[in-house]
Amino acid sequence: MYFVTKRLEISAAHSLSLSYESKCSRLHGHNWVITVCCMSRELNVDGMVCDFTAIKEMIHGYLDHGNLNELLPFNPTAENIARWIVDRVPQCYKACVRESEGNEAVYIDEEKAGVWLRLTE
Numbered sequence: 001m002y003f004v005t006k007r008l009e010i011s012a013a014h015s016l017s018l019s020y021e022s023k024c025s026r027l028h029g030h031n032w033v034i035t036v037c038c039m040s041r042e043l044n045v046d047g048m049v050c051d052f053t054a055i056k057e058m059i060h061g062y063l064d065h066g067n068l069n070e071l072l073p074f075n076p077t078a079e080n081i082a083r084w085i086v087d088r089v090p091q092c093y094k095a096c097v098r099e100s101e102g103n104e105a106v107y108i109d110e111e112k113a114g115v116w117l118r119l120t121e
């Protein structure tokens, strides 16, 4: 298996729709640090798992300097954003979304990561 990770920094705003009182319900911004983890059993014709620039365009190009509530069709929590990245990037099996120092969400697609998870059992 081949593994690559791409790290991105995105400046974006969001407000959260929550079932409890929270300052996070007010519009605010983060400098998000996002790690996109990809894997493939085979390399493509160019000798890559996937093109780092293509990942940047798919995620950074779409979200940077945006309002995540307008760009994404769900409540833009770090968890939901991590899942959206895994679903959007074909070779991505895991995404880490850090909204601030100490606050990070990770989503792993169990099906995409299946081979890797079995290797580490």
Ligand SMILES: [Zn+2]
Residues within 6 Å of the ligand: 014, 024, 028, 029, 030, 099
């Ligand atoms: Zn926030």
